[in-house]
Amino acid sequence: MFVLQSSISNPQGMGYIAGIRKTRRPEYGSNLHASLYKVGGTDNSYFEVLADAGWLAIAFYLTMIIKTLVLGRRLEKKQAQIGTPGVDSATAHALRCAILLFIYCLLEQMEGSDFVTPLRQEFYLQNVIIAVILGASTSMLVALRPRSSALSQ
Numbered sequence: 001m002f003v004l005q006s007s008i009s010n011p012q013g014m015g016y017i018a019g020i021r022k023t024r025r026p027e028y029g030s031n032l033h034a035s036l037y038k039v040g041g042t043d044n045s046y047f048e049v050l051a052d053a054g055w056l057a058i059a060f061y062l063t064m065i066i067k068t069l070v071l072g073r074r075l076e077k078k079q080a081q082i083g084t085p086g087v088d089s090a091t092a093h094a095l096r097c098a099i100l101l102f103i104y105c106l107l108e109q110m111e112g113s114d115f116v117t118p119l120r121q122e123f124y125l126q127n128v129i130i131a132v133i134l135g136a137s138t139s140m141l142v143a144l145r146p147r148s149s150a151l152s153q
Helices: 002-009 018-023 032-037 045-053 055-082 089-108 121-144
Strands: none
Touching: 002 045, 045 055, 055 089, 055 121, 089 121
16 A cells, blocks of 8 residues: 555656665664565565556556567467477477466566566566567567578578
């Protein structure tokens, strides 16, 4: 409720890490370990983005996540339906595994803010998974394109 109320009064956000940390300092102020460990101040990655950067940032963040997931799922379904001979099974398998891991990250973000806080393992893990999805999708798109006979000679 605190994040929603403050984001209504500050639609541009409270500032990355320092904003919400400053406003919530009395809640965990004297405990240095808690202050350093709970860098963000929320227990949800989506609310963390909303609190730090505002409504436009959360819209952009959700758009990127959804578009990445839709691209991976679309190409995974297309490859499964037509069994494209140009796509090797390792790429298709890597795409399926990366999509499952990405869905796990999206669900896990509801219980932790580490996925959007740099210098946390989960932040980098999610970005590596996104890179695998985009890389495998690019490989599959290239394999699905018809090749000109002049270029293959």
